[in-house]
Amino acid sequence: MERWFSRITMFWMLFLGEVQSQDWTKCSTGCTCDGNKMSVTCNGLKNVPNDIQKDAKELRLGFNSLSKLSPTAFHSLTSLTLLSLDGNKLQTLPAEVFDQLKNLETLWVTDNKLQALPVGVFDHLVSLDKLVLNDNQLKYLPPKIFDSLTKLTWLNLSRNKLQSLPHGVFDKLTELKTLYLSTNQLRSVPDKAFDKLSKLETIILADNDWDCESCDILYLSRWIRENPQKVKASGGRVEDPDGVTCQGTMESVNKITKENTFQAGCPTTTQQMATSPASTTTTETMTVREKQTKPRMKIFQEELFSKASIFFCQVIFTQHVSLVVIHILAEIPLLHIVCVVRKP
Template sequence: MERWFSRITMFWMLFLGEVQSQDWTKCSTGCTCDGNKMSVTCNGLKNVPNDIQKDAKKLDLKYNSLSKLDPTAFHGLNKLTYLDLQWNELQTLPAGVFDQFVTLETLRINDNQLQTLPVGVFDHLVNLDKLYLRQNQLKSLPPGIFDKLTRLTILWLSENKLHRLPEGVFDKLTELKTLRLRNNQLRSVPDKAFDKLSKLETIFLTGNDWDCESCDILYLSQWIRENGDIVKDSSGSYTDPDGVTCQGTMESVNKITKENTFQAGCPTTTQQMATSPASTTTTETMTVREKQTKPRMKIFQEELFSKASIFFCQVIFTQHVSLVVIHILAEIPLLHIVCVVRKP
């Protein structure tokens, strides 16, 4: 009996010790905690609490009044898999704010006022699966901003003010399935911008300022023609490649080609090679080859003219041709020059 009582007592001590170590018996001010799911939800805050449970896996901070984040706001929360910051007033993100989120899978920062993103702000989110940046005020993206997010499957960038995309900005996102770029100010996309997105299933491109009078639109036009089945309408309910239209017109971007529009003046691949620094040697080599492969008839004609001129001049200067004839012939510029040059 005593042994049984001793075991029960030890069990309760261990249980209470575990609960106390996780500290789920209390929650941060302004927050509610669900110990079973290790979920924390906070409302009515202007700052992120500094005593959030360290074992939390889900942190919901949406619909607060967060206007800025301390660089160490989330330090110690290295078990989070879900962070929701949407519907706040964030204008920027401090560098390093997400550096301890090595297990994070979902990050929602949509519906804020972000104007810029620090270089490398997402570099430690190596397990991130979903990133939502919709409805902000982003005008540009830093080069390589998504390079470390190799497991990302969903990326929302719609409803921003993006007017350009960096070269290769999506090249590392080989697992991406959904990309939203609608309702920005994009005029074109870089050459080969989507070529590495081999698993892409859905893309939203409507509501941009696509400039169909620029040669830069040709890549996007061809890409839409070849991938029209994944180009969706604004609701995402059906396929609509023709819905991606040129700025100021209702003409579909996928109808723009070099052959049938004003794009006929765009440089061809050959012309681009000829004007690029790397092709200088090639161009010079081609010039030499052209000289070396000059038609034989032209060479024969030049040699014949040379021999004939020599003979003619010899006749003039050695056979006592009258001075009258010489003066007459000298009036012909070519003969005059040839003979003077070849005079013995």
């Protein structure tokens, strides 16, 4: 009898403890709670409270003084659908910090000091619809960083320091409708970077360092010409394909073509594939490609000069012209190159 009484007492203690943890009339220090919306908002914090209601659906930690997060800071909050961390001092995110948030739909980490994203940090956010990372200091993105976010419709990466994008970084985002890439340091985008974004409606590309003297810009130029209605101004509403301009000029990227800009020519798509990191190119192929990019007249002149110089040198050496004469001739730079260097 005493044993049963002990068990019943323990059960009630556990039950009451669980009820207390779900009590929306009691809120963490520095936080306010809205039981109707199941929302918690905190201000003036340096650490994430560990007594937040476990059934909370919204947690707003914006504009606090959070400089780092515990790897398990949100592991007990499996019901969260919205998490806001904007306006803090975060320089990094623990790789596993979001691992238990499989119901999360909106994540704000804007206006922090993030310099890099750990590999796999978003891998468990399989329900995520909106990811906001603007106003940080991101210089690069890990490959496949967004591959698990197959339900994502909104991605904001503007006002960072991105200098390049990994190949295929957006390929899994087949539901994406809005993409912000403005105000970074991008010089080009990888070939076929946007080809899998079949539902894309809005993309912001302005205020980057688009390098219109490089053949790498041709994909972006063509893509903008083919999708002008998707390219918007910084506000995201007005169509503005001409607002994406080349670095150092006001020329629109969409006006850049192989024919009107690269007089020496650019490699074809096949040749670009041959020079990608996944493949190798022989010296012979490179020589042919370089020769193909030169204007025909220049090639003709070079070949004619080469044949003439060979003939000239043969005459000199077959006639046994004295070394004194050769040295005198060598004072002329051009003859020094074509004869003295060619001397048998």
